Amino acid sequence: MPTTLRIALLAGLLALLSNLAVIGFIYWRTYDEAVSEMRQQVAEQGKVLADVYRSGGKAALYDAIQDTITYADPQTAVALLDAGGRQQMGNLAGLPRQPLQEGYHSALIRLRGQTTPRVGAVVLHRLPTGQWLVSGRIVGEALALRDTLERSLLIALVVATLLGLACGVVLAHYVGRRVGEIAAVADRISARDLSQRVPVSGAGDAFDRLGVQINAMLDRITRLMEELRMLTDSVAHDLRTPVSRLRSAAHEAAETDDPQEQEDLLGSVIRQADTLMRILTSVLEISRSEALTGRKQFAWFDVGELGAELTEMYEPLAEEAGAKIDYKRPARPVPLFGHRQLLAQAISNLIENSVRYGATGGEIHVGVQNDARHTRIEVADRGPGIPTELRSEARRRFGRLDSSRSAEGAGLGLALAEAIAHLHEGQLVLEDNNPGLLTALELPIRPSQSDGARA
Amino acid sequence: MGRKILLVEDDRETATYLAKGLTQEGHSVEMATNGQDGLFRATDGSFDLIILDRMLPGLDGLSVLKALRAARVETPVLILSALASVGDRIEGLEHGSDDYLVKPFSFAELLARVNALLRRREARIDPADHRLTVGDLEIDPLSRSVKRGGKKLELKPREYLLLEYFARNEGRVVTRTMLLEQVWDYHFDPGTNVIDVHVSRLRRKLEDGFDKPLLHTVRGAGYMLAA
Numbered sequence: 177m178p179t180t181l182r183i184a185l186l187a188g189l190l191a192l193l194s195n196l197a198v199i200g201f202i203y204w205r206t207y208d209e210a211v212s213e214m215r216q217q218v219a220e221q222g223k224v225l226a227d228v229y230r231s232g233g234k235a236a237l238y239d240a241i242q243d244t245i246t247y248a249d250p251q252t253a254v255a256l257l258d259a260g261g262r263q264q265m266g267n268l269a270g271l272p273r274q275p276l277q278e279g280y281h282s283a284l285i286r287l288r289g290q291t292t293p294r295v296g297a298v299v300l301h302r303l304p305t306g307q308w309l310v311s312g313r314i315v316g317e318a319l320a321l322r323d324t325l326e327r328s329l330l331i332a333l334v335v336a337t338l339l340g341l342a343c344g345v346v347l348a349h350y351v352g353r354r355v356g357e358i359a360a361v362a363d364r365i366s367a368r369d370l371s372q373r374v375p376v377s378g379a380g381d382a383f384d385r386l387g388v389q390i391n392a393m394l395d396r397i398t399r400l401m402e403e404l405r406m407l408t409d410s411v412a413h414d415l416r417t418p419v420s421r422l423r424s425a426a427h428e429a430a431e432t433d434d435p436q437e438q439e440d441l442l443g444s445v446i447r448q449a450d451t452l453m454r455i456l457t458s459v460l461e462i463s464r465s466e467a468l469t470g471r472k473q474f475a476w477f478d479v480g481e482l483g484a485e486l487t488e489m490y491e492p493l494a495e496e497a498g499a500k501i502d503y504k505r506p507a508r509p510v511p512l513f514g515h516r517q518l519l520a521q522a523i524s525n526l527i528e529n530s531v532r533y534g535a536t537g538g539e540i541h542v543g544v545q546n547d548a549r550h551t552r553i554e555v556a557d558r559g560p561g562i563p564t565e566l567r568s569e570a571r572r573r574f575g576r577l578d579s580s581r582s583a584e585g586a587g588l589g590l591a592l593a594e595a596i597a598h599l600h601e602g603q604l605v606l607e608d609n610n611p612g613l614l615t616a617l618e619l620p621i622r623p624s625q626s627d628g629a630r631a
Numbered sequence: 632m633g634r635k636i637l638l639v640e641d642d643r644e645t646a647t648y649l650a651k652g653l654t655q656e657g658h659s660v661e662m663a664t665n666g667q668d669g670l671f672r673a674t675d676g677s678f679d680l681i682i683l684d685r686m687l688p689g690l691d692g693l694s695v696l697k698a699l700r701a702a703r704v705e706t707p708v709l710i711l712s713a714l715a716s717v718g719d720r721i722e723g724l725e726h727g728s729d730d731y732l733v734k735p736f737s738f739a740e741l742l743a744r745v746n747a748l749l750r751r752r753e754a755r756i757d758p759a760d761h762r763l764t765v766g767d768l769e770i771d772p773l774s775r776s777v778k779r780g781g782k783k784l785e786l787k788p789r790e791y792l793l794l795e796y797f798a799r800n801e802g803r804v805v806t807r808t809m810l811l812e813q814v815w816d817y818h819f820d821p822g823t824n825v826i827d828v829h830v831s832r833l834r835r836k837l838e839d840g841f842d843k844p845l846l847h848t849v850r851g852a853g854y855m856l857a858a
Contacts, residue, residue, distance in 0.1 A: 443851065446737070453735060454822055457715045461819075470718040488789060489815060492828040517717045521819040528823055 183348035191340020222299035534559025639669030666690025766858025
């Protein structure tokens with residue numbers, strides 16, 4: 177059974193049930209009220225006649241009974257029976273065969289001039305003389321009222337149920353359309369078109385939320401796929417240079433007769449192999465970080481102290497390269513919830529980058545700033561800097577701005593720093609230091625999605 | 632100074648190569664090729680060192696390590712692993728290994744670490760006098776003061792830590808990565824000669840004005856402090 181039909185039937189059924197409940201209540205209340213009103217009337221009439229007897233005696237009662245028969249509406253029943261139950265006066269055509277008893281009764285009675293007995297409500301009073309005073313009415317009117325009520329309520333029920341069904345159809349159609357859109361996108365995605373997105377109506381309803389979430393998920397998948405593709409491409413492409421260097425060194429080592437030269441060449445083979453391994457490790461680290469693994473090892477630590485440690489670590493290297501490195505340590509600890517080892521690597525990549533390409537400027541500044549929610553770790557040099565148009569190239573994996581390939585490093589430093597920033601839900605920014613390059617990691621003090629995080 | 636080493640490694644070629652090298656160094660090497668066997672042999676506690684591959688058939692290296700530590704076998708464990716990321720290394724150390732070496736590695740690197748771990752074992756058995764001396768070099772770890780030939784040397788805190796580590800491994804090769812891990816506690820590969828620059832600074836402070844070199848460069852491996 178198609179979903180649309182099922183939803184429509186469900187809506188119809190719900191409408192039927194809820195209308196049944198409402199209509200049942202109306203019916204019960206209305207009928208009940210009509211009946212109790214009539215009971216009251218009957219009781220009242222009986223009481224009046226009894227009172228007449230008490231104050232005026234037999235004669236007055238006879239007159240009153242006569243008057244009631246003559247003037248009251250034709251549905252009224254009134255009679256005086258003797259102690260044996262025979263009618264002495266009154267308008268009853270036949271008496272019910274049952275023992276006489278004080279109080280309210282409902283019975284089939286026939287009035288004089290009527291052909292069929294009908295349901296009536298009567299009150300019996302026993303007079304001190306042993307006679308029975310019968311007073312009541314045929315309740316046919318109330319029954320007629322009930323019939324009318326039943327008919328209209330039934331019509332209402334049918335109409336309401338049909339309306340419910342119609343609403344169900346409309347609703348099912350709407351839901352079907354919205355879900356269908358999402359399903360169609362999912363279909364097209366399964367058919368390998370990852371660029372598809374779920375349309376968002378802007379109504380802000382549950383379907384929109386679902387759509388937005390699916391789209392966000394698709395964005396992330398697309399980004400990871402793109403990363404993976406680029407990575408595979410660049411690994412395949414950029415490993416050629418170190419591998420071919422390694423190959424030629426090994427080849428030459430095999431050819432040469434000079435033992436000294438051979439030893440040098442074999443040393444170079446080992447160095448090239450190490451470089452390759454280092455590249456592969458960096459690539460691995462980048463894809464790990466971009467896939468957000470490693471958050472299990474997040475912990476609180478003081479970035480201010482880490483900055484001090486790393487500045488101290490690179491101070492001799494910077495000095496050899498001709499630059500003085502200084503660090504402005506914040507007065508208070510700068511707590512951050514993150515991966516200390518990976519952030520140490522990211523910051524040292526930024527410092528190494530400045531030492532390698534910006535040491536000519538003579539000075540390198542390392543600084544840590546923070547506000548209530550973010551921390552910024554920056555490394556600034558006075559070197560040649562990177563022109564705006566080349567900055568995205570600088571972040572790219574294996575992107576090296578000097579084409580000579582003579583400088584060390586595979587061009588993964590900034591890409592890794594950026595991936596580690598992403599792991600922390602932060603970013604790597606490259607800015608102009610006027611002159612020089614300023615690189616900074618901007619990180620939230622605590623990533624919003626860190627699992628198992630506790631202060 | 633031959634020691635008993637248990638080598639748990641499923642790759643036969645690597646295992647043979649390592650066992651040969653370690654035997655040449657005078658150690659006796661016993662081999663296991665899977666986790667269960669390794670764990671079984673290791674639990675008798677008679678080894679001075681266990682070299683444990685992380686990825687083993689059956690029971691993996693970290694599980695073997697966990698089982699050993701749970702059984703209160705405190706033999707030093709050196710993990711070998713192809714899992715090279717910083718996170719993997721931290722995980723290995725957090726599981727109670729004493730050192731973590733990423734494949735591929737040079738034999739010199741492995742040997743340096745093996746020797747350092749074996750020395751720690753000695754130190755545990757025989758707690759020596761707290762003062763360290765290497766030739767005419769005298770180090771007092773309590774006051775963190777250093778003298779050579781009776782003359783006080785002024786070292787920065789990190790230079791002192793570096794020297795103390797060298798002194799505790801006197802006469803043994805110490806590699807750059809060991810220094811980075813043990814003295815700085817960083818587990819990534821910086822890819823520059825940042826460590827060498829620190830060592831040469833320290834060397835200048837130790838040797839300037841003295842004839843005899845103390846801090847030697849060991850080609851293709853690292854450094855060694857020796858009189």
